[in-house]
Amino acid sequence: MxxxxxxxxxxxxxxxxxxxxxxxxxxxxxxxxxxxxxxxxxxxxxxxxxFVNEVRRCEETERKLRYVEKESAKEGIEMDEADETCDAPKPKDMITLEAKIDQLEHDLVEVNTNKDALRKNYLELIELKHILVKATQFFEEADNFSIYNRPDRYGYESDDEHHNQTEIEDTMSKTVMSMEGPLVSDVHIAPSLRLGFLAGIMNRDKVSAFELMLWRFCRGNVFLKTADLTELVEDVSTSTFQAKTVFIIFFQGEQLKNKCKKICDGFKATIYPCPETLKERREMLNGVSMRLDELKTVLDQSLNLRKSILVNAAQNLRTWFAQVHKMKAIYHTMxxxxxxxxxxxxxxxxxxxxxxxxxxxxxxxxxxxxxxxxx
CATH class of the missing domain: 3.30.70.2750 (Alpha-Beta Plaits)
Incomplete structure (x- = not known):
């Protein structure tokens, strides 16, 4: 005693x-x-x-268990308490435990990789949908308010493609000619010349600096149209909800196009393809909407699979931690x-x-x- x-x-x-x-x-x-x-x-x-190799094996297994624990914490999954009566696994049993934990990590990493890829694609399609909607609204506004609203004014046909392009050229010409400044006062853009444009989305707090940079770097020879989104949009890169603004830049020539792309890259603005005609935009918008529905279904299935893996692992995670910790202590002692x-x-x-x-x-x-x- x-x-x-x-x-x-x-x-x-x-x-x-x-x-x-x-x-x-x-x-x-x-x-x-x-x-x-x-x-x-x-x-x-x-x-x-x-026994340094055995200790490393235990540490690697602990790392995998910590990864599973971290992912479980993200989902708010409660883990069962460790079995206090569990003994250190025998070396031959440790091989089985290692294989089980390896498979668990592999499945979880694979599910997370697929989930992240699906979510990124989903968020990109949401941004593209906003751009297509706002671009269509902008072209419709140009049709409604332009004083040059006659489809045969310059010999164009009355289809959507030529009509919209003519109105944007007229708007661009009026805007550029009304700007003050020696660099743009003498600019004249012929309606017969087709204008190019870039459509994209960016953080709202950068729009003012973005517009100023475009004006100075392109010497006023571009026309910028912006539209703020009413709801917050989840950012593709940071996965945080932010206020976003859709923009369209009109320009003439490859040189201005390259300059605009560089400025967009510098402000971390994302450029998306946007068709010129109303028909093509509607077709793309319908395709994007269908794709979003499909991705939403697949993404939900992926999230459910991930959660089921973590719930099953949570039942034994603490016990596995205790077993691996005991085994590591044994080899440290030996x-x-x-x-x-x-x-x-x-x-x-x-x-x-x-x-x-x-x-x-x-x-x-x-x-x-x-x-x-x-x-």
Missing amino acids: SSLFRGEEMQLCQIYFKSEVAYSCVSQLGELGLVQFKDLNANVNAFQRR NMFSHDQKSIIAECWAPKSEIARIRETLDLETVIIFFFYLH
């Missing part, structure tokens, strides 16, 4: 046992919690010890032992009053274990 005093008379012991039972002996002594081993390899580098060809030598401190109990625990093995009292 232990003394009531805090101090306990200790005994330094030396243990000899065979290599094949060293793991189980250390496991039993660890569960008993009555001995403290001495490091007999203090002059040996940690990376040169005998790295402090002295090894020869047939046996392993360990030195430990133990309470003198508990020597019999320690001996009884170790005598459960089929080999003889000797104690040598050094003090």
Whole structure:
């Protein structure tokens, strides 16, 4: 029976046992919690010890478990408590546990990769849908308010493609000619020349600086139209909801087009393809809407699969943590032992009053274990 005093008379012991039972002996002594081993390899580098590979395997398994734990926390999944009676797995059982955890991580990484790709595509299609809607509204406004609203004014046919292009050219010409400044006062854009345009989306707080940069860098030879979105849009790169603005830049020539693209890149604005004709825009919008519905269904299935994997893992995650932690502690302890060809030598401190109990625990093995009292 232990003394009531805090101090306990200790005994330094030396243990000899065979290599094949060293793991189980250390496991039993660890569960008993009555001995403290001495490091007999203090002059040996940690990376040169005998069981360094086993320790690395345990650390790698712990890393995978932490990854699963982190993903479970994101979903708000409660993990079951660890089984307090679980023992350290035997080396042969550890192989099975490693394979199970490896497969769990692989499945989770694969599901997350697919989910992220689907979500990115989904968010991009949402932005493209906003651009198509706003572009259509802009062209309709040009039709309704332009004073040059006669389809045969310049010999164009009355179809949507030529009609819309003519109105934008007229709007561009009026806008440029009404701007003040020596660099644009003499500019004249012939209606017969087709204008190019870029459509994209960007953060609303950057629009003012973006417009100023376009004006200065392109010397006023572009026309910018913007439209703020009423609802917040989830950003593709940051996955945060932000206020966005759709923009359309009209220009003439490849040189201005390249300049506009560089400015868009600098402001992290995303450019999307936008057809010139109303018919093509409607067809693309219908295709985007159908694709969004399909992606939403697949994305929901992916999220449900991910959650089911995490829920199943949460039942055993704490127990696996405890088992791997115990196994890692065993190999760390065995790295402090002295090894020869047939046996392993360990030195430990133990309470003198508990020597019999320690001996009884170790005598459960089929080999003889000797104690040598050094003090």
